[in-house]
């Protein structure tokens with residue numbers, strides 16, 4: 232049977248460091264007796280890939296608790312119950328580290344920051360020099376160090392990186408020698424070590440770079456899954472606990488190292504229970520188990536009080552809400568919910584965009600440097616909430632662009648609070664789309680849970696909602712076009728598409744004006760609704776052969792006959808000389824030179840229409856343009872949420888969409904459009920489409936794509 236090493240370090244209750252009944256209480260100046268801790272950390276580390284970078288150097292971990300992790304970050308503690316450490320039975324979260332070992336900086340000691348569990352947002356305390364200890368049911372700290380080695384990766388050039396989910400956490404240590412040098416700087420003198428005594432009561436010695444612990448201190452421990460672990464029993468004590476102990480006397484302790492070992496965090500075991508069965512973890516929060524873990528996290532740690540709404544949100548009483556979009560067809564029920572979700576979510580995105588333009592809100596960036604805003608998360612939460620409300624008791628699988636990584640940690644606290652506020656601000660108006668608002672505002676934990684529902688993997692069977700909460704983020708932050716795109720994939724086929732384009736006016740003529748202009752104009756003199764100045768929502772169901780457009784709900788109005796959908800259809804142009812093609816605004820997303828070459832070959836005379844987002848599909852579906860082409864750089868994998876809704880709407884409006892080889896796009900392979908041949912070509916009709924595919928074939932090999 233596989234064994235992992237586990238060190239169980241009982242923490243003593245009482246004294247100034249006590250964590251007592253109130254688990255949120257901070258533990259200040261709680262020394263963690265490092266010989267014990269370090270022994271635990273090193274014992275397996277020395278048998279891990281990290282070992283070759285390490286010297287047998289005891290480092291003292293001095294915990295002094297200062298930082299409290301706000302409840303908003305707690306779901307992040309369970310947010311990645313997926314990969315690296317799944318072979319654990321149970322573990323508690325330990326963050327330990329050394330001040331100065333900052334990510335990306337001039338790290339002074341390779342200890343850095345780590346979780347002994349899976350990714351828990353360690354970065355938020357990195358470099359802050361504080362320690363936090365949250366207490367679980369039992370006063371016991373469990374350190375399992377077997378995964379430590381996995382946390383670190385040696386790269387080809389000998390560089391050490393944190394194999395942390397947050398890719399930004401390179402320690403900036405360039406080679407093995409640097410690591411060793413840095414470790415040297417963290418050595419505490421033997422005299423210090425003697426002075427420290429061996430407070431944990433753990434006897435061990437270092438020989439040939441390996442740590443050895445006397446047999447009698449090692450016992451076996453079986454976790455709840457029956458996995459047997461080696462365990463070492465020793466003690467951690469807080470300064471005031473239990474009277475005169477040699478361990479208490481550490482307030483004058485001063486490490487000689489330039490770097491100061493810092494933090495340690497423990498969270499209740501249940502928060503980070505890891506499911507040994509892989510099937511429990513696939514799809515993350517999609518399965519029951521992980522959600523239960525989140526639930527547990529809420530109970531244990533989310534202290535945010537649920538507040539009542541101060542007022543009945545929209546002025547409508549629940550029993551007055553009668554509006555329900557009446558949608559027929561096989562997926563009529565789903566379509567009705569999808570329209571409500573998109574209409575409501577667009578209210579949120581519009582608000583956020585206005586705030587961005589007024590500089591009251593700002594965008595952040597993701598790991599891949601792409602932009603993200605409150606609206607990306609907020610829309611995802613709102614759509615997820617509406618779908619959950621609409622299909623209560625039914626399983627909900629959602630493949631969506633965002634996850635909650637960027638909302639974790641210290642840096643994410645502020646953003647997550649803004650997201651929660653935006654979501655509540657929006658949900659309290661849910662009755663405008665015919666849904667009763669929640670009885671009380673959602674807490675941060677709930678909002679993050681709704682966002683996390685989007686982590687499903689999709690695939691060839693079953694129903695999966697596919698969502699791009701803000702497509703065309705660049706356009707969005709620039710105050711330009713963007714789309715909220717929701718589709719339903721049933722057994723691998725897109726069967727329903729709803730595309731909300733808040734800045735894409737119903738009437739094409741208005742496209743000539745920048746939407747900021749007419750927004751301004753509207754404030755001065757509100758125009759007649761028949762001017763169709765506002766954004767639109769386009770919809771289609773598979774097999775209907777028809778596509779629809781309705782005005783976006785605006786300024787808190789409720790659904791009414793004006794919002795009834797109007798049918799749209801593609802352009803009837805067949806002559807390339809009269810056709811207009813759309814393409815992404817950014818060259819980085821699609822080669823403008825390649826499409827210019829194609830346009831030339833085909834005799835397209837009009838200037839390309841460069842529009843952000845899936846509004847391009849909307850433009851084709853309603854005849855504003857004839858062709859949409861996207862040729863990303865080789866190696867870029869298109870995501871299903873960037874196309875699903877738009878593709879169906881164009882097809883049902885009478886258009887043709889394929890890859891550049893003329894094959895249908897395959898939405899059955901998970902989160903990516905696997906097997907896509909070169910690029911995407913959407914066209915108003917077959918004959919134009921055939922010409923483009925032929926032209927691509929003729930010129931692709933000589934292109935630099």
Ligand SMILES: Nc1ncnc2c1ncn2[C@@H]1O[C@H](COP(=O)(O)OS(=O)(=O)O)[C@@H](OP(=O)(O)O)[C@H]1O
Nearest residue numbers: 701702703704815816817819820842843844863867
């Ligand atoms: N390198 C690269 N190549 C191709 N495509 C990429 C690339 N990087 C990102 N993306 C995806 O493109 C989505 C934006 O497409 P747009 O058509 O709106 O592009 S553009 O902003 O008008 O240039 C954009 O969607 P959002 O992230 O939702 O904005 C991305 O999914």
Ligand SMILES: [Mg+2]
Nearest residue numbers: 699702703873
């Ligand atoms: Mg997108």
